[in-house]
Amino acid sequence: MLPPVDEEQLAESPFTALGLGRPIVEAVLQKGYSQPSSIQQQCIPAVLAGRDVMAAAQTGTGKTAGFTLPMLERLRHGPHARGRIVRSLVLTPTRELAAQVADNVKAYSRHLDLRSDVVFGGVKINPQITRLQAGADVLVATPGRLMDLVQQGAISLDRVEILVLDEADRMLDMGFIRDIQKILRLLPAKRQNLLFSATFETSIRRLATGLLHEPVQLQVTPENRTAATVEHILHPCDMARKPDLLCHLIASNDWQQVLVFSRTKHGANRVADRLSAEGMAAAAIHGNKSQGARTRALAGFKSGELRVLVATDIAARGIDIHQLPHVVNLDLPNQAEDYVHRIGRTGRAGHSGHAVSLVAAEEHELLRAIERLTGKKLPKQEIPGFEPTVLSAPPLDLSGGRGRSSRGGGGNRGVGNRGGVSRSGRPAARSSSRRP
Structure with missing residues (x-):
């Protein structure tokens, strides 16, 4: 009523x-x-x-x-x-x-x-x-x-x-x-x-x-700047150990509502399955999921039935959750602007938020692009037991076939494969007091 x-x-x-x-x-x-x-x-x-x-x-x-x-x-x-x-x-x-x-x-x-x-x-x-x-x-x-x-x-x-x-x-x-x-x-x-x-x-x-x-x-906000209420942290980690570190962070900090961003749809599925196997209720949301499955996953996450929602950039558009406490970048986005979009889902309306990025050596250039865009250097903290063993590596291969246009409701066809390029010529987005 x-x-x-x-x-x-x-x-x-x-x-x-x-x-x-x-x-x-x-x-x-x-x-x-x-x-x-x-x-x-x-x-x-x-x-x-x-x-x-x-x-x-x-x-x-x-x-x-x-x-x-x-x-x-x-x-x-x-x-x-x-x-x-x-x-x-x-x-x-x-x-x-x-x-x-x-x-x-x-x-x-x-x-x-x-x-x-x-x-x-x-x-x-x-x-x-x-x-x-x-x-x-x-x-x-x-x-x-x-x-x-x-x-x-x-x-x-x-x-x-x-x-x-x-x-x-x-x-x-x-x-x-x-x-x-x-x-x-x-x-x-x-x-x-x-x-x-x-x-x-x-x-x-x-x-x-x-x-x-x-x-x-x-x-209303300076272009490409992040909310002052968001705490940023970067955890260096080998690419292969990112799922292990994610599970450790959620469990050891007792995070109860976490939005995780994956670069790819398959990666989102794998991480959601891994988290579920560790006893953390999780689901993936991306363009290959049916609309019914996406709606159910989002509703479960909002209600607290799901502890973790693993999303690609495209599927996450429109997720609006009041006081979402934690956003984790399992993979850094290929477009620096998407970092701002991702973490914009925490720290809203004056509430504090926590933006965590798990960064491998291969993502060094992506990290530099984000720091140039946002005008701030992300504070770095190594987690004992998960220190990176690979200290330098060639950057991710972001070249490849051109992405197809997406039609009929924003699935990530044409933007879900590594290396796709949008029609604008830029790297395509990867699937991967209360106020209104």
């Missing part, structure tokens, strides 16, 4: 002062949120004013509520969607992130007569086609599945009032640019555009130039 909200709470809420109406503020307060985050304070008034927005906001900054709340406020005053019409469209790179955004939309619109839906690949399309016959005031979608639905005539995008590109940098890295370009051609010229990215790198600025009209530019 939802907690009651009295008139005084509504009147004095900072969310009311930002221009949000009673039904939405009531939903926010019922979720237990009292203070807007920095991105919300800046973004909500801009969206309510009808401005295009370009925002650099990393995971954990409250960006989803930053665009969801004012979008719902604008939509609630217009005619509702009917007959395959979509009024607002939120594009996300992965299934998990799409589901996360859709959950937020549903929670914040609980007191509104608005219809919302979410569509992504990896599940049957016919139920989605049936649901969309009634239209959607808010549709959250991955690009590939959205194009499939458009091609089958299940929805019409010619009346979209608001377009949101969430984690646009990741969508470009995953090779979605062609699908995005096709989708943009289906939208009306007159619309509001909101673009969110972890960084304002060149490819994002190029996309924004052709998409946004005189946008408000927001940046």
Whole structure:
């Protein structure tokens, strides 16, 4: 049962002062949120004013509520969607992130007569086609599945009032640019555009130039910097002994909720099996898992049924767990930016977090790239009994075949093999007070 909200709470809420109406503020307060985050304070008034927005906001900054709340406020005053019409469209790179955004939309619109839906690949399309016959005031979608639905005539995008590109940098890295370009051609010229990215790198600025009209530019944290509340530590270790050291760290420190990043899908499976064999409830989440298995693993991790979740970079997008205490890099990411994305899942909303990296000699160049990007040297600590025996080694071979684009919901096809390259020409991402 939802907690009651009295008139005084509504009147004095900072969310009311930002221009949000009673039904939405009531939903926010019922979720237990009292203070807007920095991105919300800046973004909500801009969206309510009808401005295009370009925002650099990393995971954990409250960006989803930053665009969801004012979008719902604008939509609630217009005619509702009917007959395959979509009024607002939120594009996300992965299934998990799409589901996360859709959950937020549903929670914040609980007191509104608005219809919302979410569509992504990896599940049957016919139920989605049936649901969309009634239209959607808010549709959250991955690009590939959205194009499939458009091609089958299940929805019409010619009346979209608001377009949101969430984690646009990741969508470009995953090779979605062609699908995005096709989708943009289906939208009306007159619309509001909101673009969110972890960084304002060149490819994002190029996309924004052709998409946004005189946008408000927001940046809530310095680019490529990590939260001050996160404690970083590096443990040198031979590559072959990383699973042993991971088990030792979890057991000896009695960590009860740990998110582990693996570079590959097979590596994630092996580590999850090893942890389970050691008596630590664990599961792997990656693009080769069915959507049902991924959903169950994430739910089990959030509830505490699973102690360890082993994820690849792509599958982890959208994981949003309040006060997640520990993130472990079993393998360093091939793109330094992904280090920031990974550890952004701990140390949120002012809470402390612990980011641990197990680093082999072969990963020396990857470590240097991360330290250059973040502007800080990771403190090093050897663990007795796990000291590295290999002190120098050739770097990992990151060259190889070009990755294929991923379609239909953010699985890591085309980005799961070592050495893949995204269409942007950069190494592809490897599979491998409370605030909204």
